[in-house]
Each structure stands twice: as structure tokens, then as C-alpha cells.
Amino acid sequence: MDTRTQVGIVGAGPAGLLLGRLLELAGIESVILEQRSREYCEHRLRAGMLEHYTAELLSDIGLDERLRRQAFVHDGFELRFGGERHRIPMADLTGGCKAVMYAQTEIVKDAIGARVETGAPLHFEVSDVRLDGLVGDRPEIRYRHEGCEHTIRCDAIAGCDGFHGVSRPSIPADVLTTYSRDYPFAWLGILAEVEPSTFELLYGAHENGFALHSMRSSQISRFYLQVRPDEDLAEWPDDRVWEELQARLATDDAWTLAQGPITKKDVTAMRSFVAEPMQYGNLFLAGDAAHIVPPTAAKGLNLAVADVCLLADGLVTWYETGDRSLLESYSEVALKRVWRAQQFSRAMTSLLHHDPQDNMDARLQRAQLDELVTSEAAMTAFCHNYVGLPFAGRVHHSVRARPLGV
Numbered sequence: 001m002d003t004r005t006q007v008g009i010v011g012a013g014p015a016g017l018l019l020g021r022l023l024e025l026a027g028i029e030s031v032i033l034e035q036r037s038r039e040y041c042e043h044r045l046r047a048g049m050l051e052h053y054t055a056e057l058l059s060d061i062g063l064d065e066r067l068r069r070q071a072f073v074h075d076g077f078e079l080r081f082g083g084e085r086h087r088i089p090m091a092d093l094t095g096g097c098k099a100v101m102y103a104q105t106e107i108v109k110d111a112i113g114a115r116v117e118t119g120a121p122l123h124f125e126v127s128d129v130r131l132d133g134l135v136g137d138r139p140e141i142r143y144r145h146e147g148c149e150h151t152i153r154c155d156a157i158a159g160c161d162g163f164h165g166v167s168r169p170s171i172p173a174d175v176l177t178t179y180s181r182d183y184p185f186a187w188l189g190i191l192a193e194v195e196p197s198t199f200e201l202l203y204g205a206h207e208n209g210f211a212l213h214s215m216r217s218s219q220i221s222r223f224y225l226q227v228r229p230d231e232d233l234a235e236w237p238d239d240r241v242w243e244e245l246q247a248r249l250a251t252d253d254a255w256t257l258a259q260g261p262i263t264k265k266d267v268t269a270m271r272s273f274v275a276e277p278m279q280y281g282n283l284f285l286a287g288d289a290a291h292i293v294p295p296t297a298a299k300g301l302n303l304a305v306a307d308v309c310l311l312a313d314g315l316v317t318w319y320e321t322g323d324r325s326l327l328e329s330y331s332e333v334a335l336k337r338v339w340r341a342q343q344f345s346r347a348m349t350s351l352l353h354h355d356p357q358d359n360m361d362a363r364l365q366r367a368q369l370d371e372l373v374t375s376e377a378a379m380t381a382f383c384h385n386y387v388g389l390p391f392a393g394r395v396h397h398s399v400r401a402r403p404l405g406v
Contacts, residue, residue: 001150005029008141008154011161012041015287015304017111019158021061022312024120031121031152038124046104049298051388052097054305063110072101074200081205083252086373090383097387104301131170135281162288171280183270190223190241194260204249210353211248226353231267238262270294272342278331284311291338293345302388303341307334309391333392344385
């Protein structure tokens with residue numbers, strides 16, 4: 001079965017779904033394909049600290065109804081080290097920019113619901129996806145769905161199918177250059193049924209390792225502990241988890257961490273990865289298909305959103321004016337932000353994680369932390385990176401008031 005559309009989108013994660021929404025609002029047709037089931041996509045646990053401009057985007061394109069009711073909006077966050085707490089007033093230092101806690105899983109639910117409501121094509125549980133004709137005027141996506149072979153003929157393909165997807169490997173090896181780094185530690189993630197002990201994120205730098213206290217709702221807390229990459233979950237009974245969290249987040253004023261039933265534990269490896277270029281012919285990579293960052297600075301989801309804003313800008317401009325210059329510069333412009341986010345993510349990771357084998361590094365880390373909490377200039381620069389920079393592509397401002405289909 002053959003289908004004709006303007007943009008074929010591979011992957012129904014945040015990147016693919018938000019790109020589809022931006023294009024739909026601009027009157028550009030797209031088809032989204034996803035290997036997993038809708039249920040899997042809507043229940044896959046993912047963190048979600050939204051930068052200021054990511055939250056603004058969701059509002060602009062009408063995906064903020066539940067976010068406004070359920071999200072936690074933070075004016076600052078807290079760093080803890082040496083038994084002391086230091087609040088970082090990021091909104092004051094960045095002209096009012098804030099961070100919003102709203103899980104990626106919820107964004108996916110909102111975006112799927114909006115697309116289903118409008119009837120725009122979205123196909124789950126597809127298989128054997130192949131990309132052809134990428135350097136020609138009519139690229140194609142071939143796949144199987146519900147026992148039948150399908151072909152989508154389109155003008156452009158957006159590869160939003162993650163690190164393990166088919167899009168990046170479709171670029172010839174002699175064209176693609178990849179950069180990667182694996183970190184000597186991982187995160188033990190803990191989900192607990194307990195009211196958060198904080199109204200803002202707590203980052204702890206401790207000789208036992210990094211710790212983070214976050215939240216999912218008024219009754220669900222999320223925690224992370226620095227562990228070995230090969231950590232065995234059997235070594236972390238609930239009692240040890242709570243003891244270690246209390247120790248790493250402890251302060252001299254006898255702050256106490258509220259405890260409750262732990263419902264989930266998982267270990268997440270930490271790595272950095274970038275693929276260059278992010279485009280080949282009429283294939284454009286976005287999100288995890290092109291880059292991975294360590295989770296410390298929460299840049300992964302936000303980078304994906306920045307990618308698709310920029311890509312949508314190029315596609316809309318091309319369709320409206322015939323000018324492909326923005327589209328042709330997509331990779332070059334996107335990578336500038338990607339590498340800046342990689343640098344900040346690595347710096348924040350180094351700032352907060354402990355290497356027990358390097359006592360000099362521990363002292364340098366403490367010096368950096370002291371500078372950060374005592375120097376307004378250092379704190380301001382840190383906060384601007386933390387809350388996120390404006391997106392290079394802002395097409396959503398021109399389409400947000402436009403009715404669907406116009």
C-alpha cells in the first residue's frame with residue numbers, strides 16, 4: 001500500500017510527536033511511525049525537567065492543559081555539600097526563567113492524545129522500517145504494519161527514533177562521524193510513594209557520591225544515587241537506599257528525609273554521544289537519534305525539543321517560500337546547541353559526582369562548588385545554561401493561533 005505525504009516521521013517519542021504537532025499547526029502533512037505500542041509509549045518511565053522555553057513551546061502549541069494543573073514550577077534549586085544547603089535563585093538570575101517538573105511520559109500522552117483527536121496519521125507497532133532514496137527528491141519509508149507492506153513517499157524524513165533506531169544507521173558510514181564517552185558511574189533511580197521532602201530539586205555532592213531528590217507528584221518522589229555502572233540491584237535493599245539518601249543529602253540543621261514504600265528501582269548508565277552531521281540528503285535526525293547526554297543537567301528531552309523547533313522552522317519556510325537555506329543549515333545550527341549542552345552536562349556531572357580514587361579531584365570539585373555558591377557571576381552563567389537558552393527556530397509563534405488545517 002502506497003501513501004503520499006509531505007514529511008515522514010520515524011518515531012513517536014517527544015521529538016517525533018512534537019515535530020508532527022508543529023507541522024500540523026502549520027498546515028503541513030506528516031505521517032508518524034512507531035515500532036512500539038501506544039500503551040508502551042504512554043507508560044515508559046522517563047524523567048522530565050523542562051527548560052523554560054520547552055514549557056513555553058508546549059503552551060504555544062496547545063499541549064499544556066494537564067501540565068498547568070499537574071506540573072511543579074521551580075524558581076530555584078538547592079545544592080548541598082559539606083553539610084550546608086545553598087539555594088540557587090535561578091529565576092532571579094535569568095530574568096524570570098523557571099524550570100518545570102513534568103514527566104516526559106506525560107508529554108507523550110498529551111501529544112498522542114492531541115494527534116489522535118485531529119485524526120492525523122499515527123501508526124504504532126510497525127516493523128521492518130527501511131529508508132530509501134535519501135539523496136533524491138522523493139525519499140521513501142518502507143515498513144510492515146498489520147501484516148501488510150507499506151511505502152510512504154514524502155519530501156523529507158525526520159529520524160526521531162532514538163539511539164537504537166534505523167534512521168542514523170541509514171546514513172553512510174563514510175559520511176557520519178560519531179563521538180562518545182562512557183562515564184565511570186551510573187544512576188540508581190528510585191520511585192517511592194511518599195510526599196516530597198522538598199519544594200525544589202535537591203542536588204547533593206557527597207563523599208559517598210551524588211544524590212538527587214526530585215518529585216513526580218504531591219505523593220510520589222523520585223530519587224537518584226550515584227552507583228557503579230555494573231551495580232547489582234540486589235545490593236540495594238530499601239533500608240540501604242533510605243540510609244544512603246539521608247546521608248548524601250544531610251545538612252547540619254538536622255533535615256530529615258521522609259520515607260515511604262519504594263515501588264521501582266533501576267540502574268541507568270551514563271554516557272555522552274553525538275553524531276555529525278544531523279542530516280543527509282532529505283533525512284534529518286532529531287533527539288536521541290543524534291545525541292545522548294548524561295542526565296545530570298536534564299538536557300536530553302530539551303535538546304530534542306530544540307531540534308524539532310529548528311527543523312520545523314526550516315520545513316515550514318521551505319514549503320511557504322521555496323527557500324531551503326534554513327533546512328540546509330539545520331545540522332550546523334543544531335549542533336552548536338548540542339555541543340554547548342554536552343559541555344554543560346559534562347561540567348555539571350563532574351561538579352557533583354565523586355571519584356573515590358582521586359582525592360585531588362575531590363578538592364577541585366569543592367573549590368568549584370564554593371565558587372558557584374559565592375560568585376553571582378558564576379551562579380548567573382550556570383543558571384542561564386540550566387534553565388535553557390532560547391530556541392533558534394521559533395516557528396511555533398507564527399502558528400499557535402492558526403486553526404488546524406489552515
